[in-house]
Amino acid sequence: MQASTSSLRRWFANPRADILSGIVVALALIPEAIGFSVIAGVDPKVGLYASVVIACVIAFAGGRPAMISAATAATAVVMVDLVRVHGVQYLFAATILMGVFQIIAGLLKLGRLMRFVSQSVMTGFVNALAILIFMAQLPELVGVPPATYALLGLGLAVIYLFPRLTTAIPSPLVAIIVLTGITAALGLDVRTIGHLGELPSTLPSFALPAVPMTFETLRILAPVALTLAAVGLLESLLTAQIVDDMTDTPSNKNRECIGQGVANMASALFGGMGGCAMIGQSVINVSSGARGRLSTLVAGAFLLVLLVALQDLLAIVPVAALTAVMLMVSINTFSWRSLLRLRTNPPSSSIVMLATVVTVVATKDLAIGVLVGVLLSGVFFAGKVSRLSRVTSELSADGLTRTYRVEGQVFFASAGTFSDAVDILQPVNRIVIDVSEAHFWDLSAVGALDRVVLKARRQGREVEVVGLNAASATLVERFAVHDKLKQSATQTAH
Structure with a gap:
């Protein structure tokens, strides 16, 4: 009972902001979904249905509240050849298999791989995406009527100035309403959503992909589905991390992997293409005040209402209003501080x-x-x-033994430095390699130790390795050959 109450609280803790933010996102999804359908070479309704289904399903199944998932460019570009050669039914089948791969990834807890993405990569990802969002708006900024620029300027002014009056209503939603009213009242000759493509007027229907169930079909689908799954999960997990940082709240990355898989399978079964998280729309959602799953559900559900019940009203919304919103997203997404830090950050970063x-x-x-x-x-x-490792040496008082002390981490990047530091040609009878202050990490380190010991023995030197810690000793015992060769030689002599 307590768990159920807690779940409801998470859904309805911020209903007004979540609902209004979801409405803004629903409007912003339309040109994107249509554009991505064109990229993939499918009917606009395939992208629009995908956005509806994925957003609604991920609201329940995903691991990152307030994140928006729908049809995306990242997945659309992977679909082009499959659609052109085999048709849209193969795309639906590939999307189902994509979902299966993503569910498997979640069950294998591959979401933990996000730990290997550095902050520098995250910053680069965000900045690049901001640039791509801006570039995607250029067709709506070039060769358009002068009224478009006026609407665009007014839209940006409303977006940035309206919050000074009140934050009760998301300023992007106000901008869309104001610009739509002005366009309709003045009869301005500008591009509207109705010009982008034919909008569907019916609910999506359930259907299995019409493809032959053969190994040849699987051979065609598997590489595309695997690529779609990898690209979709990568963008989704990176977007989840960004939303985590924006909201100072954690997310369940493995649950997100499974949720993406379930959402994509559902999308294909209702005539939609595959998709993933959208950083632009997610930023719009969070920036408008959304924090819960309700916002994602409203985005998908209201998009469906717009397509089916409010199609005539939707058709008169000027594209300039949505362009203004996306330009705001581009500006707010870009990490401007990263430019100032280029001189102060380490060069490698x-x-x-x-x-x-x-x-x-x-x-x-x-x-x-x-x-x-x-x-x-x-x-x-x-x-x-590798630069943290060091090798020093000391000659015994009688001049017969040279002791090499190895400090730091010995692995593929420092193994060469270690082996080069041991001079096997020195006129001594015995070489001691003291690794009590070192750790051997991989086969390259073991191979370097083998080379040193075997070369020294060929020169007639007695070699002793001392101080191996437990983990390093286990690695050496399993994979080193110098001890095995010595034991073999001893047995042969006996």
């Missing part, structure tokens, strides 16, 4: 951030950009840790 931005903007692929950032972060980290 700045390089990672800039590389992530450049890669995402150049490829229009968030997954590739984040992957580049993560790899660079790993390289820089490995280089930094």
Whole structure:
């Protein structure tokens, strides 16, 4: 009973702000969903139905309250070839398989992999996305009637100035209402939502994908579905982290993986394409005051109401109003402080951030950009840790024994430094390698130790390794060959 009451409290703790924010997001989803449908090469209703179903389902199944999920560009670009070659039914089937992969990822708790995304990568991801959002608005800013610029300027003014009067109503919603009223009253000749494409007028219906159930079909679908699942989860988990930071509240990343899978499967079964979390709409939602799951549910449900019951009213909303909202999102999303910190941050951090931005903007692929950032972060980290290792040596009083003391972390990046530091050609009878202040992490470290010991023995030196800690000793015992060769030679001699 207490759990049920607590759940209801989370849903209805902030109803007014959640409902109003959801209405704003529903309006902002329309041009995006239509545009992503065009990218994927499918009918606009496929993207719109996807946005309705995914938003409604993820409100219950997701792990990040107040985050918005719907049809997205990140997944749309992956679908293009599949739709062109095999048709939309194969897209629905691939989306179901995408959902299965995402559920498996959640059950395997792969959401924990977010710990390996550094702050520099996150900043680069956010900045790149802000740039992409701005670039996506350029077609609505070039070659348009002068009235469009006037509406755009007025919309931005309302968005930024209205909160000084009151924050009871989200300013983006006020801007949309004001600009729609002015457009209708003055009969302005500007692009409206009605010009973007044919809007569906019926409810989405349940249907299984009409594809043959064969291994050949699975061979076609599996690579696309796996890519869709990976891209969708990456963008969703990164967006969840951003919303976590904006709201100072935690989220359940593994539950989000499972929720994304369930939502995508439901989308395909009701005639929608695959999708994931949307940072732009999520920022609109949170910036408008939303904090709970109710806002996400309202966004999906109100979008459906707009499409089916309020289609005539929706058609007269000027695109300039939605462009103003998206420009606000772009401006608010970009981390302007990161530009000032380029000189003060460590060079490696700045390089990672800039590389992530450049890669995402150049490829229009968030997954590739984040992957580049993560790899660079790993390289820089490995280089930094490798410099913390040190090898010193001391010659015994009789000049017959050289002791090498190894300190720090020995792994693939520092293994070469360790092996180079041990001089096996020195005229001594015995070499002692003291690793009591070191830790061996991987096979590269074990291989370096093997090379040193075996080369020294070939030069007629006696070698002793001392001070291995328990973890390092286990690794050496399992994978090192120098002890096994010594034991083999001893047994042969006997």
